[in-house]
Amino acid sequence: MPVELSDPVAAVRRFNRFYTPAIGLLKNGYLETPYTAAEGRALYEIGKGDGVTAKTIGEITGLDAGYLSRIVARLERDGVIAREPAANDRRSTLLRLTPHGAEIFEAFDRRSSALVEGLIAGLSGAERARLVEAVETVQELLGPDKTPAPVTLRLHRPGDMGWITERHGLNYAREYGWNGHIEAVTARICADFLDGYDPALERCWIAERGGERLGCVFLVKDEVPGVARLRLLMLEPAARGLGLGRRLVEECVAFARAAGYREIVLWTHAVLTAARAIYAATGFELEETWTHDDFGAPEVSETWRLRL
Template structure:
C-alpha cells in the first residue's frame, strides 16, 4: 500500500468536499486563516500575535496580513499587556464576537449539510475513524488536549439544560422543576441575546463539553448577572471553574458593568468558596421551597469597579 498516495488522495477529496479551496469560508467574508485566527481568539482569549502564530503554526508575515485585515474591519483590537509593557494583547471587539458567532453558525450548517446523507451508524464510524487518525499522529506528543472556552453553537443550550438537570438530580435530588427553570433562563437568553451586553462560554476538550457559564443583563443599568456555571464531575478540581468565573468577570468589566450579581443556594458549598475568593460578598438570604426541597437562597454581589477578582477554588455550579 502506498500510504503517501492514499493520504494525498484523501486530502484532495476532503478539500473539495468541505470547500477549503474556496476563497472564503462558507457564507462569510473570512479567509481560512482569518477564520482560524478569529476562532482561536474567541475560544482562547487574549494573546499576542506570536502566541497565535505558534498555535496556528503559520508564518508570522502571513498571519500579520490576516490580522491587519481583521483590524481594518474593526473585528480585532490590540492593547498593552498589563504584565509586560512591550507586549500587545489581541482580542475580538464586540463586532468581532458577533462575526465569530455568525461564522461558527455558518460553518456548522455547512458541515451538517455534508453529513446529512449519513445515518447514525455511519456518523459514529466516521467520528471513531477521525479520532483514530488524530491519535495516530499525536501518539508521540506528550501535551494533553487543552480545554477551550468557545461561544455557544446550536445544540449547546439543550445539552447544558440536560446535563445540569441530570447532575442536580444525582447530587442534590432536585426534581424536574429545576430543569424547567434553566430551560426558561436559557430560552429567554437566546431569544433576546444582546452581544453588546451579554456573553456565554462552553468549555470543551476534544469535542466533549465540560462546563459552561453565562453573562446576562441584570435588572438595573450597569448591573449584570453571572448565571448557570457548571462543570462536569470529571473536570472538577482542574481549575476549570475558576477559569470560567474569571472569564465571566473580565468580560463584565470589558462591557462596562459596575456590578455583577448571582443567585445560588447554600447547599452549593464549593460555589461559595469560588465567589468569596473572587471578591463576591453575600448580600441576601431567603428561605424558599423549590425543586422539591427546602432551600436557603443566596444573592451574591461583586463590585467590579473596586474589587479585584482572583478565584482560587475548584469547579462549582451556580444558579
C-alpha cells in the same frame, strides 16, 4: 442492558470480552499457527523491524523480559529467527527473520489482515469511517503518550442550550436530588438568553476540551441598569478540580468590566459549596439568604454581589 456513561470500566471490559474471541486470541494456535498470540506479536515486530533488539520488542509490547526471552528462544529453535551482532554496537544483538521465518511471517500477516477484513466485510463505507474514528479515539484516549488537550473557552453555538439544560437536570438530580424544576428554570434562562441576546453586553461561555463540553457560564443584563447577572455556572464532574470554575467566573468579571457594568449579582444555593468558594475568592460578597422548596426539598438560596 446498556452500560451507563458513568461506568467506563464496565464498558471497556464488555468490549474486551467481545473482541478477544473475535480475533482468535483465546484459541491455542493464533491465526492457524503453532504460536500463541504473544509469540505472534513478537514475530510481527521482528518481521516489521528489519533488525530489532529484544529490548525494543519488550518496550513496544510490554512483554516481561523473561517471558520474551523464552519466546525468542523458541522462535530461534524453530528456525524462524536468527541473531546477528549490531553493526554499530557489537554488544547488542539484532533479531531478523530467516528465509523460513519470512514465509511463516507472510502467511501470518496475510491471515491477520483476512481476519479483520472478515470482521468488517458487512460494513458500509460510512460505517467503516465510523469504525476508524472510534478505533483512533480509543488509541488517543488510552495510549501511553496521551497528553490531555487544552481546555478552551468559546462562545455558544447551536445545540449548546439543549446540552446546558440536559446537564443541569441530570447533574443536580444525581448530586443533590433536585427535581425537574431545575431543568425548567435552566430552559427558561437559556430561551430568554437566545431571544434577547445582546452581544455587546451579554455572553455565554462553553468550556471545551477536544470537542467535549465540560462546563458553562452566562453573563446577562439584569433588570437594574448597570448591573450584570452571572448565571448557570456548571462543570461536569470529570472537569472539577482543574481550576476551570474560577476561570469561567473570572472571564465573566473581565467581560463585565470591559462592557461598563458597575456590579455583578448572582443567585446560588448554600449546598453548592465549591461554587460559593469560587465566588468568595473572586471578590463576591454574600448579601441575602432565604429558603425555598422549588427543587423538591428546602434549600437555602443566596444572593451574592461584586462591585466592580
